[in-house]
Amino acid sequence: MATQHSRMAARLMVAPSVGLLFVWMIVPLVTTIYFSFLIYNQLYPDRQGWAGFDNYYYFLTDRSFMEAIWNSIVLVGGVLIVTVIGGILLALLLNMPFWGQGIVRIMVIAPFFVMPTVSALVWKNMFMNPVNGMFAHIAKGLGLEPFDFLGHAPMASIIGIVSWEWLPFATLILLTALQSLDSEQQEAAEMDGAGRLSRFIYLTLPHLTRAITVVILIQTIFLLSIYAEIAVTTNGGPGTATTTITYQVALQSLYDNDVGGASAGGIVAVILANIVAVFVMRMIGKNLDA
Amino acid sequence: MGHITLKSVRKTFGEADVIPAIDLTIQDGEFAVFVGPSGCGKSTLLRLIAGLEDVTAGDIQIDGVNATDLPAAKRGLAMVFQSYALYPHMSVRKNIAFPLKMAGMSAAEQEAKVQAAAKVLNLTAYLDRKPGQLSGGQRQRVAIGRAIVREPKAFLFDEPLSNLDAALRVAMRQEIIELHQHLKTTMIYVTHDQVEAMTMADKIFVLNAGRIEQAGSPLELYNHPANIFVAGFIGSPKMNLITGAEAEKLGATTIGVRPEHLDIVEAGGWSGVVGLAEHLGSDTYLKITTDQVGTITLRAGGEVHLRHGDAVRLAPRAGKVHRFGADGKAMA
């Protein structure tokens, strides 16, 4: 159904979306690139001029840069591992018949709707606080020394919090995929003498592949830009233990007021994200064609 | 009115030349059928006339007016789709009234026309139902109702019966024929089923690979197929096409004999053995492996008691042998 008229109309109708997104992408990006070559610190307004590649040089050679990359990888990777494995197990469990499925489902999905600032604050104060938190109370009850989660295992703690937020998403999608599993196929495999484990490995898991990719892709999009959870809980610390690339750039612009340096960092972050994006988009594209 | 003329109409999709160049004329009030195997371009041709696709080159005239650049909505044609394409969120009444609403007709006029159409199509009791609550045949009638209220210059049907079961198909075929006799409006009907084409058409256009192989009345096509393709396509069971020595005897590359034009004879003719005998009651179809012309089909009466393995002799009826040259065209 394509005539000159409809093609023309189609172009007109796509134009606003494309135009807006293009402006939204390109204007700030170009400005950021421009700033990244300037000496521009709001604390020292008298020092101005071209910086050349100095901003990039300082950002990239800063010891904390490699650390921040590593932290980003650990955070995203950690959450993906926890949520995918946890999600599969949980989906398998929830797919079995039991009493009160509806209510359990509602409880499991709930964390996804909680805003990141709230979940970070609740976990930080009510649970992980070494004095008054729930975990501290439990430890004391068992006669143990309370553990300072955010002080001594900051990255693991943040991974835990973020995983709690995203586990429902993974579970829900994997559960939906499980429910479309062909039960006759399972029964045929059973007739062929396949045990529970081999049925899971040879039938269920391949069936879930598509859903698992989708979970990984979509979570990656959101996990790359994690900000609130870190800002609320550790502020990137202790030291730089939980400073990701995203957070480092934010720190530089918001706290150091180093616009030039932060812009350079921002551009580096954009380039890194684009590398991930190209990879991720390829996979999404393949997945949707299938 | 509904006189439709196509002048060297061409359609390409990218590299693919779906319709190389077609000229055709459909007279006002004619029931025209485009028939051909799937992929022959018959639906594309219909969509070109409808305005749902652009022609790559050439002109389409409706009632003498060049409609090539008119959008579908402005051509004054109505179309019944293979899937019926009813609006699932609207009641039958609203479905039928939709074109009237688009034309800006008043609510009272709309209702009057809907009622009239519903009466003709036996839909009065179903006006408040949604399409999802109707049977296949009823949906088909709603689609037709939606088409007739517009009083279009011509109706376009795109394989409208292919989603119905066999019995309903025959009944709906009858209804469409009666509708045409009643309305006397031009109809263009696309189908891959040559039986539909033969039973419904005033004029059949046989299409193959985007070309019109032959156009004419059903009996013209049956009696005088212009080429091997039409000969093999029109008629059921298919015409027996024979090549080799027997054809050469008649000075042709290929000869064709319809199964109903073969007779079982006592002596002479071709000798063979019955392979398969299909007893339909009214007729018997015999697949006979002959010594001279390979396996051919013969249509005999219902009371023929030949069985698998029986030896028979058969001969084509005089004057009923079609001869085709090396180019596949019929020889005079």
Added chain:
Amino acid sequence: MARKPTTAAKTTVTLLAWGIGLLIFFPILWTVLMSFHSEGDAIKSPWDMLTSVWSFESYAEVQTRSNYALHFFNSVVISVGSTLLALAIAIPAAWAMAFVPGRRTKDLLMWMLSTKMMPAVGVLIPMYLGFKNMGLLDSRLGLVAVMTLINLPIVVWMLYTYFKEIPGEILEAARMDGASLRSEIIYVLTPMALPGIASTLLLNVILAWNEAFWTLQLTTHDAAPLTQFIASYSSPEGLFYAKLSAASTMAIAPILILGWFSQKQLVRGLTFGAVK
């Protein structure tokens, strides 16, 4: 599996599922419970807190300390406003992509989604300065605009997958019936895609409601949504657990309820239709 499981097996699964469900839900439950106690009781051991007197004093205090109604209103305006705006821009685009696909339609969709992957921090500074120059800092209008653009790719994607399921013949029928493009979209496409549009709306309201980067950076008070309201309870001034709990409950309750009602539609939306 057509076989009926044994009661023992079903009981085991029930216990396990409820246990894990409660565990996952517990932080939310505990927050709500804590919000109904006084500050002094909130830091007691769990058992002591539960058995202490229930009170609404934290809610009262949150009310006096901050203007919940204002922030709630801002959240509603920003999330619903930006979603509706995005829908208005995206419906025509999704129509075009789904029904008049070109060679580059897939690439265009990919590109749109890829703008979501651009780290916000990368463009924070020009955005901040631009907003400052245009006087849009801490304005609802500015935030609606930003959230519209942030969610636009997802809205286009979701609508595209929903529209693709509508047979093109029905739209062609409308065209043959004399409908203009506008009528075709208003009378035929939109009503048919209503369930899909509704779930797109829901998901994007939820995403916008919970967005916590731009809302935190570009607002201070007047246009601050609930994310900012909650952030103001993050710095400890004396005892604050009960107040934080009350504020948290107030911030998440509306969206939690909305989410629970729409969870079925959410799955398809969230996966861009890739998982059914």
